[in-house]
Amino acid sequence: MASNEQPNSVHHHSSLQKKIKLKQERRQHNVSFVMMILLTIVAFAAIASDAISNSVAVLFIIVLAGVQVFFQLYIWMHLGHKGHEFPMWGIASGLLIALITVGTLVGLIW
Amino acid sequence: MSNAHAANKSVLWDWLTTVDHKKIGILYLVSGGFFFLVGGLEAVLIRIQLMNPEMTFLTGNLYNQVLTMHGTTMIFLAAMPIIFGFMNAVVPLQIGARDVAFPFVNSLGFWLFFFGGILLNLSWFLGGAPDAGWTAYAPLSTTSTGHGVDFYVLGLQIAGAGTLMGGINFLVTIINMRAPGMTFMRMPLFTWTAFVTSGLILFAFPALTIGLFLLMFERVFEANFFDANMGGNAIIWEHIFWIFGHPEVYILILPAFGIISEVVATFSRKRLFGYSAMVFATVLIGFLGFMVWAHHMFTVGLGPVANSIFAVATMAIAIPTGVKIFNWVFTMWGGKIRFTTANLFSVGFIPTFVMGGVTGVMLAVAPADYQYHDSYFVVAHFHYVIVGGLILGLFSGLYYWYPRMFGLMLNEALGKWNFWTFFIGFHLTFFPQHFLGLMGMPRRYFTYPEEFGLGSLNFISTIGAVFMTVGTIIFIINVVVTHAKGKKVSGDPWDGRTLEWAIPNPTPHYNFLQTPLVRGLDALWIEKMAGNKKMTPAEPVGDIHMPNNSVLPLFMSIGFFIAGFGFIYYSSAGAPALIAIIVGLGIGLACMFLRSWIDDHGHHLHKEDLLKEDKGVDA
Amino acid sequence: MDVGERLTDQNFPESPEKATLEGKNKFLGFWLFLGGETVLFATLFGTYLGLRNSFGKGPEASEIFQLPMVFAATIILLTSSLTSVYAVLALKENRVKQMRRWFFITLLLGLSFLGLEIYEFVEYVHEGHTFTSGAFGSAFYTLVGFHGGHVLFGCLWITALLVRNSGRGLTLYNAPKYYLFALYWHFVDVVWVFIFTVVYLMGKVG
Numbered sequence: 001m002a003s004n005e006q007p008n009s010v011h012h013h014s015s016l017q018k019k020i021k022l023k024q025e026r027r028q029h030n031v032s033f034v035m036m037i038l039l040t041i042v043a044f045a046a047i048a049s050d051a052i053s054n055s056v057a058v059l060f061i062i063v064l065a066g067v068q069v070f071f072q073l074y075i076w077m078h079l080g081h082k083g084h085e086f087p088m089w090g091i092a093s094g095l096l097i098a099l100i101t102v103g104t105l106v107g108l109i110w
Numbered sequence: 111m112s113n114a115h116a117a118n119k120s121v122l123w124d125w126l127t128t129v130d131h132k133k134i135g136i137l138y139l140v141s142g143g144f145f146f147l148v149g150g151l152e153a154v155l156i157r158i159q160l161m162n163p164e165m166t167f168l169t170g171n172l173y174n175q176v177l178t179m180h181g182t183t184m185i186f187l188a189a190m191p192i193i194f195g196f197m198n199a200v201v202p203l204q205i206g207a208r209d210v211a212f213p214f215v216n217s218l219g220f221w222l223f224f225f226g227g228i229l230l231n232l233s234w235f236l237g238g239a240p241d242a243g244w245t246a247y248a249p250l251s252t253t254s255t256g257h258g259v260d261f262y263v264l265g266l267q268i269a270g271a272g273t274l275m276g277g278i279n280f281l282v283t284i285i286n287m288r289a290p291g292m293t294f295m296r297m298p299l300f301t302w303t304a305f306v307t308s309g310l311i312l313f314a315f316p317a318l319t320i321g322l323f324l325l326m327f328e329r330v331f332e333a334n335f336f337d338a339n340m341g342g343n344a345i346i347w348e349h350i351f352w353i354f355g356h357p358e359v360y361i362l363i364l365p366a367f368g369i370i371s372e373v374v375a376t377f378s379r380k381r382l383f384g385y386s387a388m389v390f391a392t393v394l395i396g397f398l399g400f401m402v403w404a405h406h407m408f409t410v411g412l413g414p415v416a417n418s419i420f421a422v423a424t425m426a427i428a429i430p431t432g433v434k435i436f437n438w439v440f441t442m443w444g445g446k447i448r449f450t451t452a453n454l455f456s457v458g459f460i461p462t463f464v465m466g467g468v469t470g471v472m473l474a475v476a477p478a479d480y481q482y483h484d485s486y487f488v489v490a491h492f493h494y495v496i497v498g499g500l501i502l503g504l505f506s507g508l509y510y511w512y513p514r515m516f517g518l519m520l521n522e523a524l525g526k527w528n529f530w531t532f533f534i535g536f537h538l539t540f541f542p543q544h545f546l547g548l549m550g551m552p553r554r555y556f557t558y559p560e561e562f563g564l565g566s567l568n569f570i571s572t573i574g575a576v577f578m579t580v581g582t583i584i585f586i587i588n589v590v591v592t593h594a595k596g597k598k599v600s601g602d603p604w605d606g607r608t609l610e611w612a613i614p615n616p617t618p619h620y621n622f623l624q625t626p627l628v629r630g631l632d633a634l635w636i637e638k639m640a641g642n643k644k645m646t647p648a649e650p651v652g653d654i655h656m657p658n659n660s661v662l663p664l665f666m667s668i669g670f671f672i673a674g675f676g677f678i679y680y681s682s683a684g685a686p687a688l689i690a691i692i693v694g695l696g697i698g699l700a701c702m703f704l705r706s707w708i709d710d711h712g713h714h715l716h717k718e719d720l721l722k723e724d725k726g727v728d729a
Numbered sequence: 730m731d732v733g734e735r736l737t738d739q740n741f742p743e744s745p746e747k748a749t750l751e752g753k754n755k756f757l758g759f760w761l762f763l764g765g766e767t768v769l770f771a772t773l774f775g776t777y778l779g780l781r782n783s784f785g786k787g788p789e790a791s792e793i794f795q796l797p798m799v800f801a802a803t804i805i806l807l808t809s810s811l812t813s814v815y816a817v818l819a820l821k822e823n824r825v826k827q828m829r830r831w832f833f834i835t836l837l838l839g840l841s842f843l844g845l846e847i848y849e850f851v852e853y854v855h856e857g858h859t860f861t862s863g864a865f866g867s868a869f870y871t872l873v874g875f876h877g878g879h880v881l882f883g884c885l886w887i888t889a890l891l892v893r894n895s896g897r898g899l900t901l902y903n904a905p906k907y908y909l910f911a912l913y914w915h916f917v918d919v920v921w922v923f924i925f926t927v928v929y930l931m932g933k934v935g
Contacts (some may be wrong), residue, residue, distance in 0.1 A: 018743070018920045019822075026818055033811045040803055040925075044796060047930045054934040058859035065926040069919050076814045083747065086285055090312075092766030097313045097400060098771030101353055107776025108404070108412055109345045211754040274765065282758040312761060316769035324776065324871070333860060333867035334785060335776065341783025341864035346776055353772070552842065706889050708903065712730055 032075045039064045112206030114288075125378035127659040129213035130619055134220050135198030141224055142191030148231065149183035150582060157539070157575040160568050163560040173556035174241035175258065179231075184264065185358070186269055187227040189500055191562050193365045194219075194276050196507050197304045199515050201280060203610035203617070204298045206289025206626045206633075211282035213657040214277075214705070219275040221667035226269025229674050233261035243554065245355070247348040248336035252328050257678050263326045268667070270318055278312030280304055289609075290648040291628035295389065297384060298608045298632075302389050303368030306396040307361050313400070314357035321350040330681050345410060352403035360399035363495060364392060366503025367434060371454045372641060373506050374438050376604055377453035378445025381632060384437040391430035391437075398427045408479045417476040424474035431467055435460060449603075451525030455506035458533050459499060466494030469544065493540045505532070505585070513603045517616040518596035524588040528581050535577025542567040542574075547632025607635040612645045620654045620715060623724050654715040662701045669697025735898035741823045746908035748901050755905045763916050773875055774927060777868040781932065785863015790932035793858050795849070795865050799929045802845050803921065806880075810918040811888035813911045820907055825898050829906065832887055835914065839884045846877050869928065874926055879917045886910055 043061040046052055052060070073079045079088060128134060159168040168176060202210055210216050223370055223687040233239040240262035251259050255318050257452045284305045288297070294400035297305075325347070326544040327333035334340035375382040382388060404412060404420040412420075447453070469491040473479055482488055512520045513531050546567050551558060558564045575671070609626060624647035630636045637645055673694025732749060742748040747756050781790065799836050816831035850870070853859075860870045894903050 015738075022818055022822060026815075029811065029814050029818070033807070036807055037804065040807065043926060043930060044800055047933050055776075057934060058828065058931055061926050061930050065290065065922050068922045072810070072915050072919045074920070077912055084760075084827060087755055090761040090764035091767065091772070093309070093313060094767035097353075098767045100400070101768065101771045102775040102778065104349050104353070104404075105346060105772075105779045108349065108416060109343055109779050110411075170897055199829055241782060278758050278761050278765070281761055282754050286754050286757060312765045313768050316765045317772045319775070320769055320772040327860075327867065327871060331860065334864045335780065335871075337864070340785040341780065342867075343783070343864070346779050350776070395822070510819055703889060706886075706906075707893055709733060711902065 028075055031072045036068050036071055038070055124659070126664050126723055127661045129217045129657050129659055131198045131202050131210045131213065131216060132515070132617055135195045135200075138191045138195035138198060138223075139515070141227065142188050142195055145183050145187035145227055145231075146192070147185070147582070148186050149180055152180035152183065154575055154579055155284050156180060157572040159556060160558075162569065163562075163565050169556050171238070171241055173241075174554075175239040177554060178241050178243050178258075178262070179234075179239045180271075180409075182230065182240070182266070183227075183615075184496075184622055185244060185362070186266060187223075187230070189496070190273060191223055191227075191363050192225075192504050193307070193362065194273075196300075196365065196369070196504075196511065197238055197280055197308075200511060200610055201301050201304050202283065203514070203613065203621060204301045204608050205284060205287065205292050206609050206622060206628060207283065207287040208621045208625075208654065209287075209657060210279055211286055211563075212279045213662055214663065214710075215275050216279050217660065218663035218666060219272040219279065221663045222272030222275070222670065223269045224272075225667045225671040226272065226674075227266045229268060229671055230261055230265025231335075231484075233258055233265075236261075245350075245351055246325065246327060246347075248325070248328070248344040249338075251325060251347075252336050256486055257682070258327075258680040260329060262680075263322050263329065264678050265589075267319065267322045267326070268674055269669050270304040270315055270322070271494075271670075272667075273311055274315040274319070275317065277308040280308040283306075287576070289622075289625050289628050292633070295386065296628055296631045297594060297635070299366070299371035299385070299388055299392070300368035302392055303371075306392050306543040307364045310357045310361045310396055310399060314354045314361065317350055318354035318358075321347065321354065324350070326677065328351070330677060334707065337694055348407055348410060349403075352406045356403035356406065357399045359492075359495070360395060362500050365386065365498045366459070366507075367392065369503045369507040369510070370438060370459055371441075372442050372608065373452050373456040373466070373510050375632075376510070376607055377448045377450055377456075378442050379448075379605070380441055380445040381607075381635075382437070383440035383443075383630060384433070387433055388437055390432045390624075393425060393432040394603070398423060398430070402427065405474055405476075408476045409483045410522045421474050422478045425471055428467060428471050435464060435467075444507070450509070451520070451522055451529055452506045452509035452604075453558055454529045455502050455509065458503040458529065459506065462494060462498035462533075462536070463503060466498055469494065482547060484552055485547035486543045486551045486553055489545035489553050490540050493543070497540070500624065502533070502536075505529070510604070512592075513599045513615065514610055514617065517598055518592050519599045519603060521588050521596075524591065528584045528588060530581075531577050531584060532581025535579075535581055538574025538577060539571050541569050546571075563594060602634075607632040609611075609633050609645070612637075620656060620720070625649050651717055651721060653717055654720065655712055656715060657712045658710055660705075660710070662705050666698050666701035669694050669699075669701060673698065732901040735814055735900055736823060736904075738823055741899075742862075742901075743821075745820070745823075745899060745901060745904035747905070749905075752901065752905040755909060757831075758890070759912055761908045763912065766916065770872075770875070770923075773872045774790070774923065777872045777928065778849075780864040780868040781928075782935070783864035785865065787858045787862030787866045789854055790865065790869075791935055793853055793856050794929050794932050796929065796933060798845065799925055802842055802849075803925050805838050805842045806918050806921050809835045809842070810915055812838065813914045817908060817911045820899065820904060824901055828899075829891060829895075832891060832907070836884055836887050836891070839880055839887075839914075843877065843880055843884065846873070846880075873924060873928065876917065876920050879920070883910070883914055883917055886913070 043064045046057045046060055047056065078084065079091065125133065137521055159165050159173060198210070198216070202208070204488070236257070238256050238258045240246070240254070240258040242254050242259055242262070246262060284297070284301060324333070324335045328335055328337070332591065333343045336342045336344045338344065354505070371382055373390060402420055402656070404416060405424045408417050408420075428474045449457070473488065473491060509520055509525055512518065547563055549564060550562070551564050599615060601613050601615040604611070609628070612626060613621060626633065626645035627648035628647070634645065671694070673691050676687045676690030676694055678693065697703055732751075737761060744832070784790070812831045813835045816828045816835065819828035819831060849886050858869075860868050890903075890906055890910060897903070
């Protein structure tokens with residue numbers, strides 16, 4: 001509907017700023033990729049090793065999965081960026097209902 | 111695909127390909143109305159069978175089918191689409207938008223619902239309808255013979271997908287497309303309830319989607335989710351169904367709350383009392399609606415702790431609901447009340463819904479629920495909230511928005527007959543059912559012996575159903591009479607308060623020539639009080655961008671409809687069914703692909719033509 | 730300017746995916762859809778967790794799961810998530826060729842993930858772990874299969890996008906489409922994180 005909206009023309013000064021920002025972002029992405037690979041390896045190692053008891057290991061890898069989700073949502077999907085307020089609400093509500101659902105199907109059946 | 115091209119085609123083609131929210135609203139309303147009559151007929155058949163002890167009018171499995179289809183049809187194919195009809199017809203106008211966010215998806219949502227509903231009802235002619243109740247509890251549903259339950263699964267899967275799309279569409283429409291100045295706390299209450307309901311749809315329907323998939327896999331592909339012999343667990347179905355099913359009842363009732371709020375305020379000539387409390391209550395009910403599903407399962411044996419938590423959460427819903435009831439009463443207090451038919455339905459709604467709410471709190475008391483469970487007391491309760499709440503609200507909305515949707519005023523005299531017969535009939539039907547339940551009559555049984563002494567109350571109940579039928583027939587007569595010789599009305603027949611009454615009649619297909627500037631709650635009323643004849647525009651007259659019509663939603667839905675048949679008959683027909691599945695899904699995917707492939711930039715209406723057209727309307 | 734017009738470095742907006750109302754609507758609608766998908770997968774996960782020890786006539790989870798293969802699949806999908814984020818960065822700089830290259834690599838990784846998964850399923854079926862061998866089998870194939878179906882759909886989606894827009898630059902019309910695909914792909918990866926944790930790793934320890 002607003003197809004005739006004019007996009008802002010980019011000046012040279014701000015395009016330089018943008019380049020710097022994107023470069024920083026690229027570094028963030030690389031760091032989070034390495035982190036996620038590490039987290040994955042740690043999770044597999046925790047299960048493979050006999051040093052950690054199974055129940056602790058399960059709890060531990062679920063926490064690790066939670067951290068990975070944070071990386072994906074916030075860094076790769078930019079959920080923390082400006083203009084993501086409603087997406088944030090959507091995902092948060094979805095996660096809440098998801099938690100309740102999983103909790104129920106794990107705990108309230110027999 | 112251009113507009114000029116479409117104009118050459120027939121009227122029918124226009125309706126089949128429309129992406130205009132006003133037309134889609136009418137499509138929803140008409141199809142929902144049709145299914146309402148089908149579900150109503152099924153209700154009458156049930157009441158005839160139960161009129162006297164040991165009747166043989168409709169027995170055994172056929173009774174089960176009628177009962178299952180009555181519930182399923184009324185919830186999914188009548189109530190939901192009529193609500194979507196109003197949301198389509200009213201929400202974009204109330205927020206000052208020219209269309210919804212996703213016109214194409216809107217059309218797709220309608221056609222999916224429509225073909226899902228047709229698929230489900232075709233079961234009547236193809237070997238028998240589903241017979242496991244609208245809740246389709248496993249293992250009753252997994253072991254039900256024939257293809258009835260398969261029709262239930264596939265019909266609802268297709269219709270449900272359409273509903274989910276509709277929910278996302280309205281969320282985005284309301285968030286992104288409000289006119290300048292239309293802040294969230296200036297939105298009319300119907301838009302607010304549409305917003306919260308859409309949110310509930312977004313998070314509740316996926317659970318149903320999965321539940322239906324599991325049931326389908328179990329019945330068609332021999333999976334073992336619910337079969338205890340293979341390690342399955344039937345309680346999983348109950349949880350999944352009610353995680354969807356309880357929000358579903360709030361999905362139904364919240365828009366009715368919205369309608370009542372609009373109607374009561376308009377016909378009291380007062381601003382809605384406690385607007386912000388109403389908004390808060392709506393959101394809170396939506397939130398709590400997700401936390402209480404297990405009260406449908408008190409007798410399953412969740413244990414005292416879980417039962418107590420869900421009992422308390424359930425009772426908590428009475429608080430925001432009570433806030434709403436008081437606010438409606440206070441809105442009327444001291445107002446200049448006009449008892450139009452729309453307002454009669456609204457005023458009738460308030461005490462009726464309170465009664466349904468009170469029995470709801472009674473049922474929330476977990477120990478007492480062991481007595482009420484699966485008895486006619488429950489039947490009475492949910493008909494008080496769904497018929498006495500939702501249906502009265504929908505009738506109110508019909509009489510209120512009919513001039514906006516069709517440019518015609520429904521006959522008020524007939525409307526009053528409609529109200530009184532339906533209202534009296536309703537209480538006559540369902541009030542005695544409370545006592546039948548307390549006397550021990552179980553729900554879903556097709557008969558009862560004479561010596562139980564349930565005959566006279568059942569007889570009264572059936573008489574009430576006759577009155578409700580008469581009320582519905584009067585409504586149909588009213589529609590026919592109105593369209594045969596109804597007179598055209600102005601754009602603002604009720605002295606309205608909100609933006610949908612700021613437009614000429616009939617509504618131009620671009621809704622607003624100039625997007626209005628909103629200066630407060632009850633945007634139109636503010637301008638009226640300031641002595642302005644029109645809304646203040648927020649922009650000069652200019653070209654308007656509109657979406658193109660498309661036939662793809664129709665074809666895509668037909669594709670899934672064909673695939674649905676294939677899945678239904680896969681377990682008995684084998685190869686031919688497999689072909690139907692492949693062909694159907696192929697059509698669906700091909701349509702998606704075409705949608706992605708063909709660039710569709712919409713078209714523009716030009717300023718000069720718009721101005722010419724606008725003059726024509728004013729003259 | 731027209732939404733179908735090729736963007737130049739001069740008129741390139743900061744967020745081309747959200748520069749039009751249609752773009753904004755798609756962006757928000759898709760995020761909300763992902764919120765709904767969260768509940769959809771949660772229901773599947775819940776069902777799986779409820780039934781994960783009901784093996785019926787099939788073998789036990791810890792006997793059949795092959796962690797090296799799962800680890801490889803995880804790394805493949807994780808890398809594909811990184812390549813799709815590189816594609817989005819290129820999109821934001823109007824570097825069409827780079828963007829398309831990264832998306833193409835994403836597609837290849839997605840396809841190799843699918844290949845690995847199909848191979849895995851065939852192995853399991855040979856070992857007696859089938860869709861109908863017990864509640865665990867049904868729940869496993871439904872959950873992992875739903876995820877695999879999402880990967881497959883994503884592959885079809887990006888293929889269609891790349892083919893359709895070959896030889897075309899970025900426009901305000903196709904930028905949101907590319908961006909939405911990237912979001913979808915990340916989400917599919919998020920689901921996989923939970924699948925390898927909850928299904929495979931937890932399955933290994935019982």
